[in-house]
Amino acid sequence: MNVRLARLLMRFYPRRWRERYGAEFEALLQCGPASLRTIADIMLSGFCEHIVPTLGADMSHQTYPFGLIIRQPTAFVPIAMSLAALTLVLVTITVFGVAHQPSDEGTSAHIWQLLMAGQLPLLALFAIRWLPRAPKQTLYVLALQAGAVLASMAPVLFLGL
Incomplete structure (x- = not known):
């Protein structure tokens, strides 16, 4: 996947999530192919991250889905x-x-x-x-x-x- 598409897909995630995981996730995206299924999955995961966030930067706080x-x-x-x-x-x-x-x-x-x-x-x-x-x-x-x-x-x- 090219750098531009990876950065565009990263925008689907909340700012706090991008600050914590963004660099690693972008590097991972750049290593793999850009299939339609992968792009749809990344977009859906980013949307879900807004609704039910993962731990983010605060590892002491437990979240419940x-x-x-x-x-x-x-x-x-x-x-x-x-x-x-x-x-x-x-x-x-x-x-x-x-x-x-x-x-x-x-x-x-x-x-x-x-x-x-x-x-x-x-x-x-x-x-x-x-x-x-x-x-x-x-x-x-x-x-x-x-x-x-x-x-x-x-x-x-x-x-x-």
């Missing part, structure tokens, strides 16, 4: 509970239609309420544990969890169930 955090039970179980509640609402609407019951809400409504309320302690535990360690990635997971909660609540609110 998004993939590691989302695999924690306190991260994915609330999402699964919200999706189960949404599925329950959609199946109930499909089978029974939109029915407003005057006295008792029914079994489906009680299960939905348990699923929605049961995830609150898990959400709190997740936030308490992970916000100090990896705030940026934790906020992404919390946003995903909030989206799942809103998706589960939307049919209930809009249809007045």
